Amino acid sequence: MPGESDSPLDRRMMAAKDGDGWARCERGHRHWGVHGASGLLAVHHDAGGTPHILMQKRSFWSHHGGTWGLPGGARDSHEDSITSALREAREEAALYGDGLRVQGVYLDDHGGWSFETVIAEAEGLLPAVPANRESADLRWLPLDEVGARRLHPGFAETWPAVSRALRPLVVVLDAANIVGARAEHGWWRDRAGATARLVSEVGALAGSGLRAVPERFPALARWFPRVLMVVEGAAREVPPVPGVTVLPAPGSGDDTIVRAVRNAPAWEQVLVVTADRALRERVAEHGAEVTGPRWLLAQL
Numbered sequence: 001m002p003g004e005s006d007s008p009l010d011r012r013m014m015a016a017k018d019g020d021g022w023a024r025c026e027r028g029h030r031h032w033g034v035h036g037a038s039g040l041l042a043v044h045h046d047a048g049g050t051p052h053i054l055m056q057k058r059s060f061w062s063h064h065g066g067t068w069g070l071p072g073g074a075r076d077s078h079e080d081s082i083t084s085a086l087r088e089a090r091e092e093a094a095l096y097g098d099g100l101r102v103q104g105v106y107l108d109d110h111g112g113w114s115f116e117t118v119i120a121e122a123e124g125l126l127p128a129v130p131a132n133r134e135s136a137d138l139r140w141l142p143l144d145e146v147g148a149r150r151l152h153p154g155f156a157e158t159w160p161a162v163s164r165a166l167r168p169l170v171v172v173l174d175a176a177n178i179v180g181a182r183a184e185h186g187w188w189r190d191r192a193g194a195t196a197r198l199v200s201e202v203g204a205l206a207g208s209g210l211r212a213v214p215e216r217f218p219a220l221a222r223w224f225p226r227v228l229m230v231v232e233g234a235a236r237e238v239p240p241v242p243g244v245t246v247l248p249a250p251g252s253g254d255d256t257i258v259r260a261v262r263n264a265p266a267w268e269q270v271l272v273v274t275a276d277r278a279l280r281e282r283v284a285e286h287g288a289e290v291t292g293p294r295w296l297l298a299q300l
Contacts, residue, residue, distance in 0.1 A: 016076060017074075017076065018034070018035075018076055018077050020034070020074050021034040021074070022034075023036075023112075023113050024112075024113070025110035025111050025112050025113035027110050027111060029110060029113075034074065035074070035075050035076065035077050036074075036075050036081075036113055036114045036115065036116070037072060037073055037074050037075055037084075037114075037115050037116075038072055038073075038075050038081040038082075038084045038085040038088070038115065038116040038117070038118055039069070039070035039071060039072020039073075039085055039088065039115070039116075039117055039118070039155075040054075040070060040071050040072060040085040040086060040088065040089040040095070040118050040120060041053065041054075041070050041117050041118065041119045041120065041162065042054040042089070042095065042100060042120050042122045042126065043119065043120070043121060043122060043166045044121070044122040044123070044124060044125055044126075044140070045167075045265070045267040049265070049266050049267040050142055050143060051142070051143045051166045051167075051267070052125060052140045052141065052142055052143070053140070053141055053143065053146055053166075054070075054071070054093070054095070054122070054126075054128055054138065054139075054140055055068050055069070055070070055138070055139055055140075055141050055146065055149065056068065056069060056070060056071045056092065056093065056135050056137070056138050057135070057136045057137035057138070057139075058134065058135070058136060058152065059133055059134055059135065059136045060136065061133075062134055064152050064153060066136075066150065067149075067150050067151055067152040067153075067155075068146075068149040068150060068151050068152065068155075069151065069152035069154070069155040070117065070155060071085075071088050071089045071092040071093045071095065071135070071138075072085060072088045072089075072092075072115075073088045073091075073092070073134070075116075081105055081116035081118055082102055082105065082118050085116070085117075085118035086100075086118070090131070091131060091132055091134075092130070092131055092132055092134050092135045093128040093129070093130070093131055093135060093138050094127075094128060094129050094131040095126060095127075095128045099122055099123040099124065099126050100120040100121070100122055100123075100126075101120060101121045101123075101168075101224075102118060102119070102120045102121075102224050103119050103120060103121050103168045103169065103223070103224050103225070104118075104119045104165055104169070104220040104222060104223050104224060105117070105118050105119070105209070105220060105221045105222045106119065106158065106161065106162050106165060106220050106221065107220075107221035108154070108157075108158050115154060115158075116221070117158065117162050119162070119165060119166065119220075121168050125140045128140075143163070143166070146159070146163075147159070161218070161219070164218040165218035165220055167267055167268060167269045168225070168226065168267075168268050168269070169213070169217070169223055169225035169226070169268070169269045169270075169271065170225060170226045170227075170228065170264055170268050170269065170270045170271070171225045171226070171227050171228070171270075171271045171272075171273065172228045172229075172230065172257055172260050172261060172270060172271070172272045172273070172283075172288070173202065173227065173228065173229040173230065173273050173274075173296070174230060174253065174254075174257060174272070174273060174274035174276065174279065175195050175198060175199075175229050175230060175231045175232075175235060175253075176191075176195075176231070176232055176233070176235070176253055177274045177275055177276055177279075177293060178198060178273060178274075178293040178296060178297070179191065179194045179195055179198055179235075181275060181292075181293035181294070181297065182194070182198070182293070182297055184197075191233065191234045191235050192234050192235045192237065192238055194235075195231055195235035195238045196235075196238045196239075198229075199229060199238055199239075199240070199241055199244055199246065200241055201300045202227060202229065202243075202244050202296070202300070203227075203241035203242055203243045203244045204243075205299055205300060206224065206225070206227050206243030206244060207242065207243050208222075209222030209223060209224050210222065210223040210224075210225065210299065211223075211299070212295075212298075212299060213271070214271070214289065214291050214295065216289065217269065217271075217289075225271075226245070227243060227244045227245065228244075228245050228247055228260055229244055229245070229246050229247065230247045230249055230253050230256045230257050230260065231246055231247070231248055231249065231253070232248070232249040232252075232253035232256075233253075236248040236249070247260060254276065254278070254279045254282070257272060257274070257279060257283065258279075258282050258283060258286065261283045261286045261287075261288045262286050269289070270283075270287070270288040270289065271288065271289045271290070271291060272288045272289070272290050272291075273290075273291055273292070273293060273295065273296050274290065274292070274293070275292045275293055
């Protein structure tokens, strides 16, 4: 009909705050958020590697008022957990997305209702202040001070698991080895083309988030690692794509991979993807974890 609109913006405006309300999970608990809820855990590692967490003290009138937790709240029907958590951080802490890089999402599933903790790496101790009536205080706390606070019960329950996932993940890919393991028809005649296809697919995977990492890493619903792909030989001119940094090897690809591992900050977790036994031994000496190409190829 004339005058009606069904644009995405209009639909979002109509859905805004449609998540506000109480829900009951299969455990019989009452939770705020008809469609579930999410919160932002911003973490900054200082020069010594100590993680600092942005914590919110809830206003006295709110549910579990006076406790400490994360900026967060009900997720609207049109939002994913990351969009919702970043919106709540803006509304409650005047914290915008600048200076934040999402590194993972932890899912606390209660059956029929869930809370998703969006873990984001902060480039510094970003300014944050109470921006609405839901926040009484906001502070960056060193890791060992978090447990000393009177914590929101939901946050306290998940904190032991979430606190294990504060270190950013860096995935270093041995492109030549992975392309060889993939064994596309005719790849040896066009190594650059095969590598470019791999870069494109890995970029798409990095954008949507990895849903599987080796078991020795913390269990997150999705990981958003920094991805470094080392290329060599005929593939050195392959361009990067969003989500993938391409490192052309000036000489040995193995040496470039070892250098990338060695140069990573001590607080980052590094996972090298290669089947090369000698290379695996070299990067392990510098503290990296290793896995084979099948782990990556199974997700593409």
